[in-house]
Amino acid sequence: MQKEIGFITGRCCIYSGKLITLCGGEGAGKSTQAKKIFDFFQSENIPCILTKEPGGTKIGLMIRKILLSPENSDIYNKTELLLYLADRAEHFHKVIVPGLQNGKIVICDRFIDSTFVYQGEARGMDIDFINYVHKYILGDFLPDLTLVLDCRPKSGLERVDRDLACGTRTEDESRFDSEKISFHEKIRAGFLKLAEKNENARFYLIDAEKTVDNVFESIKSAIIEKGIIQN
Numbered sequence: 234m235q236k237e238i239g240f241i242t243g244r245c246c247i248y249s250g251k252l253i254t255l256c257g258g259e260g261a262g263k264s265t266q267a268k269k270i271f272d273f274f275q276s277e278n279i280p281c282i283l284t285k286e287p288g289g290t291k292i293g294l295m296i297r298k299i300l301l302s303p304e305n306s307d308i309y310n311k312t313e314l315l316l317y318l319a320d321r322a323e324h325f326h327k328v329i330v331p332g333l334q335n336g337k338i339v340i341c342d343r344f345i346d347s348t349f350v351y352q353g354e355a356r357g358m359d360i361d362f363i364n365y366v367h368k369y370i371l372g373d374f375l376p377d378l379t380l381v382l383d384c385r386p387k388s389g390l391e392r393v394d395r396d397l398a399c400g401t402r403t404e405d406e407s408r409f410d411s412e413k414i415s416f417h418e419k420i421r422a423g424f425l426k427l428a429e430k431n432e433n434a435r436f437y438l439i440d441a442e443k444t445v446d447n448v449f450e451s452i453k454s455a456i457i458e459k460g461i462i463q464n
């Protein structure tokens with residue numbers, strides 16, 4: 234069924250696809266699960282796209298490099314926020330909207346909620362400003378389903394260390410990993426708060442400390458429950 238999503242960057246936009254976003258703290262397993270969702274849809278011949286923020290576009294990859302490099306640990310917090318929002322504008326316009334208009338299920342590893350939690354909750358930046366810029370970039374658009382992958386910061390950071398040791402994660406993207414544990418606790422609390430409020434009934438809380446396969450089973454249930462695909 235086609236849906237109208239109001240005005241995106243000044244134009245009325247009709248689309249038939251759906252957006253699934255994943256969020257959570259460091260090492261929660263989002264990227265692994267995003268790939269599993271993508272592989273599952275592909276095996277079912279469901280048209281889909283796997284993408285991420287920051288870094289889902291050519292320009293976004295350059296922005297990602299600036300944002301995640303430990304060399305930039307002195308970045309000014311307003312610069313950090315504006316770069317995440319710039320990455321989002323580019324990505325939404327060039328990847329998400331075209332994907333949805335082509336009827337695809339877009340699976341996005343991180344989206345608006347990471348800005349609310351990392352920059353808003355943890356860095357204490359102005360939520361009204363974040364909302365204002367999101368409205369400017371996205372209009373009234375919201376994801377159809379947001380999976381909140383919850384785990385204790387200690388378990389997440391241990392997973393990050395294991396990924397670093399086996400090379401599936403690189404040191405040049407480790408700026409946030411080296412934040413204090415109190416920062417990671419704030420991140421966890423921020424995502425749990427969003428899941429609890431469940432505005433627009435789009436959130437689904439997943440216990441990410443279970444095995445990869447068990448987490449994926451919960452995700453599949455959420456996808457069916459929210460009507461993204463039929464059982």
Ligand code: TMP
Nearest residue numbers: 286287317343344347348349351352409
């Ligand atoms: P990831 O690809 O491992 O999730 O890394 C992205 C990092 O950027 C992660 O530490 C969370 C952070 N981030 C923000 O601080 N704000 C945002 O809006 C987004 C999308 C990510």
